Structure formats: structure tokens, C-alpha cells
Amino acid sequence: MTNxxxxxxxxxxxxxxxxxxxxxxxADTNTLPLGKLEQVREACRRNSKPxxxxxxxxxxxDEQAQGITIDAARVFFKTIKRKYIIMDAPGxxxxxxxxxxxxxxxxxxxxxxxxxxGVMENSKRHGYLLSMLGIxxxxxxxxxxxxxxxxxxxxxxxxxxxxxxxxxxGVEAQxxxxxxxxxxDNVAVYSAKMPWYDSMTVLEKLDQLxxxxxxxxxxxxMPVQGVFKFTAGGDDxxxxxxxxxxxxxxxxxxxxxxxxxKKSKVKSIERxxxxxxxxxxxxxxxxxxxxxxxxxxxxELACIPIEAKPQVSTRIKTKLFWLGKEHxxxxxxxxxxxxxxxxxxxxxxxxxxxxxxxxxxxERQFVQRHEVAEVIFKxxxxxxxDKAENLIETSRFVLVDNFEISGGGxxxxxxxxxxxxxETAKNNNWRKAAVTREExxxxxAQEPLVVLISGKKNAGKRNLAKILxxxxxxxxxxxxxxxxxxxxLNTQTTREECLKKIAKLSHLLMNAGCIVVAAVDDIVxxxxxxxxxxxxSDDMKLVWLGEIDDYNPAxxxxxxxxxxxxxxxxxxxxxxx
Numbered sequence: 400m401t402n403x404x405x406x407x408x409x410x411x412x413x414x415x416x417x418x419x420x421x422x423x424x425x426a427d428t429n430t431l432p433l434g435k436l437e438q439v440r441e442a443c444r445r446n447s448k449p450x451x452x453x454x455x456x457x458x459x460x461d462e463q464a465q466g467i468t469i470d471a472a473r474v475f476f477k478t479i480k481r482k483y484i485i486m487d488a489p490g491x492x493x494x495x496x497x498x499x500x501x502x503x504x505x506x507x508x509x510x511x512x513x514x515x516x517g518v519m520e521n522s523k524r525h526g527y528l529l530s531m532l533g534i535x536x537x538x539x540x541x542x543x544x545x546x547x548x549x550x551x552x553x554x555x556x557x558x559x560x561x562x563x564x565x566x567x568x569g570v571e572a573q574x575x576x577x578x579x580x581x582x583x584d585n586v587a588v589y590s591a592k593m594p595w596y597d598s599m600t601v602l603e604k605l606d607q608l609x610x611x612x613x614x615x616x617x618x619x620x621m622p623v624q625g626v627f628k629f630t631a632g633g634d635d636x637x638x639x640x641x642x643x644x645x646x647x648x649x650x651x652x653x654x655x656x657x658x659x660x661k662k663s664k665v666k667s668i669e670r671x672x673x674x675x676x677x678x679x680x681x682x683x684x685x686x687x688x689x690x691x692x693x694x695x696x697x698x699e700l701a702c703i704p705i706e707a708k709p710q711v712s713t714r715i716k717t718k719l720f721w722l723g724k725e726h727x728x729x730x731x732x733x734x735x736x737x738x739x740x741x742x743x744x745x746x747x748x749x750x751x752x753x754x755x756x757x758x759x760x761x762e763r764q765f766v767q768r769h770e771v772a773e774v775i776f777k778x779x780x781x782x783x784x785d786k787a788e789n790l791i792e793t794s795r796f797v798l799v800d801n802f803e804i805s806g807g808g809x810x811x812x813x814x815x816x817x818x819x820x821x822e823t824a825k826n827n828n829w830r831k832a833a834v835t836r837e838e839x840x841x842x843x844a845q846e847p848l849v850v851l852i853s854g855k856k857n858a859g860k861r862n863l864a865k866i867l868x869x870x871x872x873x874x875x876x877x878x879x880x881x882x883x884x885x886x887x888l889n890t891q892t893t894r895e896e897c898l899k900k901i902a903k904l905s906h907l908l909m910n911a912g913c914i915v916v917a918a919v920d921d922i923v924x925x926x927x928x929x930x931x932x933x934x935x936s937d938d939m940k941l942v943w944l945g946e947i948d949d950y951n952p953a954x955x956x957x958x959x960x961x962x963x964x965x966x967x968x969x970x971x972x973x974x975x976x
Contacts, residue, residue, distance in 0.1 A: 407509060415511045415543075416513060420578065422454070427602070430477060480606040506534070506536065514541050514550075515543055527755040532809070539558075576600070619645065626640070641684075644793055648680075663690055710810075712813040721806040724768065733745070742782055747774075747776060847910075850916045854921065858944045864917065867968065871914060879913050879916070898930060899933075956970055
């Protein structure tokens with residue numbers, strides 16, 4: 400047997416027989432602990448109730464008490480081909496969130512429909528959610544065939560009805576299999592009671608599915624989980640850590656981190672308690688060091704520049720499912736998590752609301768619990784992601800409302816953000832000068848740009864700005880320290896108005912060929928967009944002085960408060976070269 404693993408999720412309406420099928424799979428593949436089957440049979444005998452394979456999964460006390468699956472419990476079994484991790488996702492509508500949690504990690508799905516009850520509301524809702532999560536390998540099991548006397552017409556009717564529904568949402572099932580989990584028909588062995596069915600058993604079909612977690616032909620994507628610095632015993636490694644969502648990376652590869660777009664080369668692959676390696680690939684929890692030390696933080700998306708670049712935007716078009724207690728509306732903020740990125744999001748527009756079981760569309764500007772919708776979100780700052788059509792793993796997101804996961808979905812498109820729109824307007828508004836900025840750059844032998852110094856209040860930012868102005872001037876640079884205090888006309892001037900003035904004046908000074916140095920207290924990502932409305936992001940370098948928080952914008956240079964004057968100046972100067 401190979402070491403290949405595969406995650407599958409089993410979903411379906413409550414009481415349609417998921418747990419029974421899993422129990423049968425465990426028993427028929429001899430995966431159960433020795434004596435477990437006999438133990439459960441004996442327990443049933445003592446309690447005077449008929450034995451059911453579903454009892455093998457009743458590990459959770461609440462599940463036993465309520466008779467419904469309340470969590471995405473994981474169980475394991477194996478065939479000659481591979482090992483399987485099967486996630487038992489709840490069928491009750493109240494536990495859709497748990498179903499999605501389990502399904503999000505799966506490469507294939509078994510969707511169970513009761514032959515007697517037929518296609519139910521949740522059968523359709525689950526099918527839609529699987530399609531949204533990008534699970535393309537769906538095998539439909541028409542269960543409890545023993546209850547309908549193995550009737551082929553009943554089976555055919557369900558297959559026809561569910562195929563029509565899947566067709567409407569753009570999904571094609573890998574196959575339909577008539578089974579009886581209770582009797583074991585067509586689960587591990589063929590059933591003589593259904594001679595009209597001549598295709599594969601459930602186990603044969605599972606072994607035939609493709610394992611999506613193959614590294615070939617995928618672009619490299621790794622959300623940065625954290626950056627860890629080692630110092631003990633002369634160790635000076637700074638390891639960028641995360642789990643590879645797709646593709647592979649090797650020593651010597653140039654990597655870029657988005658949304659900051661900073662680049663460096665992989666110096667070494669680092670894995671805990673593992674032999675040295677030159678390459679690592681998808682699904683691996685790994686880390687790597689870089690040849691050139693650059694400042695990056697948790698949340699950035701590591702990519703390889705020669706491969707397809709991710710999308711970067713503050714506005715995203717999504718397909719989502721909403722499970723929150725309150726409506727999803729435009730009058731509040733939510734937290735959106737994409738990989739390891741976490742930003743504040745506001746609902747900008749509801750394109751359409753869809754009943755996932757009937758596929759009926761409704762036009763309104765809020766989304767109710769258990770509904771599916773197409774919506775546009777406006778984000779607090781730029782995030783990096785892929786469109787679902789290109790790579791599902793880095794298009795998935797979850798929404799948090801009041802500290803609870805209340806929804807999730809996939810990103811289907813990247814929309815022009817406000818900064819981009821304003822830059823377009825700005826470029827249209829500024830008149831074309833007789834002497835261009837490029838000509839002045841050649842004459843003054845310097846690239847005009849803005850050095851923005853930020854950090855906590857009283858961190859010494861303005862002193863650093865003065866030092867930079869003096870030292871650069873002494874070296875012959877055309878430089879100006881733009882003091883925000885001089886732009887405050889009266890006590891009524893707001894911080895936003897002041898930032899707009901800094902942006903506009905900086906733009907004028909750069910057009911004149913000048914290097915602008917400005918210091919602003921504790922600037923946040925949303926305020927950077929005010930500056931970017933006038934200044935191209937490539938023309939501004941953010942230097943952060945002192946303590947860093949998780950909500951900081953992308954930083955080009957971080958200086959400790961204890962940084963010596965000469966050292967600080969040299970680092971900033973290197974930034975300008």
C-alpha cells in the first residue's frame with residue numbers, strides 16, 4: 400500500500416444514513432479496533448435494541464443523546480490503494496457551518512440521499528455548498544435501497560431529479576450508486592439484489608477518484624503564518640513559516656509576497672525535526688529563509704513571480720453562504736479571513752440572493768440566515784487572493800460577526816479599488832507639465848519620492864525626519880521636510896483633511912523633483928488609501944519607528960527606537976537607492 404492520503408467528506412440530509420455508511424465502510428475494510436464490532440453488538444443486545452452500523456461512530460455524547468451528528472467528526476479507513484480520512488458532516492440545517500468546515504478540507508464528497516424520502520431541501524443545499532467550495536468530485540449514494548425493495552424505478556427517478564438540479568448549478572456528479580448501508584449492498588461488495596446496476600461499488604469508486612493534492616502544474620501559494628527569528632547559540636535564521644496551499648518551492652527560487660510585492664530568494668528550506676531538503680510542496684507545514692532580509696508579516700501570500708500573480712484589491716466580488724443569527728447587511732463591519740489574512744470588511748452591494756434549495760433569486764440588499772448570495776465587499780486594506788476559477792484554495796474565505804464564524808464562500812472576481820479609481824481621476828486632472836518629473840529626476844540625479852515616517856506618538860518621528868532632511872541635503876539631495884503641523888489651519892482641521900493636504904503637496908513637490916520627508920503618528924491602512932489617492936504606491940516608502948502592531952500597513956523599513964542616528968540614516972538612504 401502507498402502512503403497516499405485522501406480527505407473525503409460525507410454529507411446529506413439528516414437521517415439519510417451517512418453514519419451507517421461510514422460504519423459499514425469501517426467494518427468492511429477491517430479498520431475497526433479488534434473486538435469493537437462485537438463490543439457494540441453486545442451493548443445493543445444488553446439494551447434490547449437492534450444493532451446498527453451507525454453506532455460505531457457514536458463517540459460524541461451529545462450526538463448519542465440527540466441522535467444527530469453535531470460536529471465534523473473524522474474517522475479513518477484504508478484500502479489497498481490509499482488511506483482515507485472521512486469527515487462526517489452534520490446533515491441538520493442548524494449545523495451547516497460544521498458541514499462547511501469539514502467540506503472545506505475535502506478533495507471529494509459522498510452525498511447521501513434516502514431512497515425512500517427522496518431528494519430533500521438539504522440534499523440540494525449541500526450540493527450547492529459543495530460546488531461553492533470547489534469540490535468537483537461528488538459521488539451520490541442513493542441509500543436505503545433495501546427499504547424500497549431495491550426498486551430500479553425509484554432509483555432512476557431520484558437520479559434524474561438530482562441530476563437536473565446539479566445541472567442548474569453547473570455540477571456534474573462523478574457517478575450515482577444505489578446502496579444499502581444497513582445491509583452492505585454495493586458498499587464494499589456487489590449486491591445480488593440489484594442486478595440492474597453493473598457499475599462500481601463505493602470502495603471501488605473512491606479508489607478511482609483523483610487525489611487533487613498533487614504538486615504538479617499548480618502555481619506556488621503559501622499564506623505566511625508568521626516570521627520567526629532565532630538567536631540562541633549564534634543562530635541568526637529568520638524563518639518565514641506557513642502551510643503550502645498549492646505548488647512547490649525550492650532553494651534558489653525568487654519569491655514575492657503580496658500585497659506588499661516585496662521580493663527575495665529562498666536561501667534554505669526549514670522544517671521542524673526533518674532532514675535537510677531543497678524543495679517542499681503542497682500541504683506541507685514548512686518554512687524558508689531568505690537571501691535578502693525584507694520586512695514581511697503574517698497574512699502576506701507567498702508566490703513565485705514567474706508564475707501567475709495573485710489578485711490584489713480592496714474590493715472583491717464573492718459567492719457566499721450566510722449562517723449568522725442576524726442578517727448580513729450594509730450597516731455594520733465584519734471580519735473577513737482569507738488564508739492568514741484578516742481585515743475588516745463592509746458589505747457594498749448585494750448582487751443577488753439565492754435560495755440554495757430552490758435556486759430562486761431575490762433582489763434585496765441583505766442576506767438572511769441559510770441563504771446563498773452574490774455580494775461585493777469593500778475591505779479596509781488590500782488583500783491578496785486568487786479567483787476561484789484559477790485556484791480554489793486561495794479564493795476561499797470566512798466571515799466573522801461578533802467573534803463567531805457566520806459565513807464563508809469564494810472570491811469570484813477582483814474589482815477596481817477606490818485608490819485605483821482615484822488615481823485614474825488624478826491622472827486625468829493633473830495637467831501635463833512642460834518639464835516632466837522624469838526630466839527633473841535626470842537633472843537632479845535622484846528619484847523623487849515620499850519617505851513617510853510613522854509609529855507611536857512621541858516615538859521620535861519628527862526628529863528622525865529632521866535628521867534625514869539635513870543629512871540628505873548635506874549630500875546634495877533636493878529634499879524637503881513637510882511638517883504636518885504647519886498644514887493644520889485651525890482646531891477644526893481633521894486628520895483626514897491634513898492627510899489630504901500632505902498627499903497633494905507631496906505630489907506637487909515630487910513633480911518638482913523633490914524628495915519629501917513627512918512624519919505622521921500611527922498611520923493605519925485605511926489612511927494610506929487617502930495618500931495613495933494622490934501618490935502612487937511605488938513612489939512612497941513607509942518607515943516605521945518603534946513597536947509594530949498586527950494592523951499596521953505594509954512597511955518598507957522598520958527601525959527600533961534604539962537605532963543609532965547614523966545607522967538609521969544609512970538604512971533609509973539604502974531604501975532610496
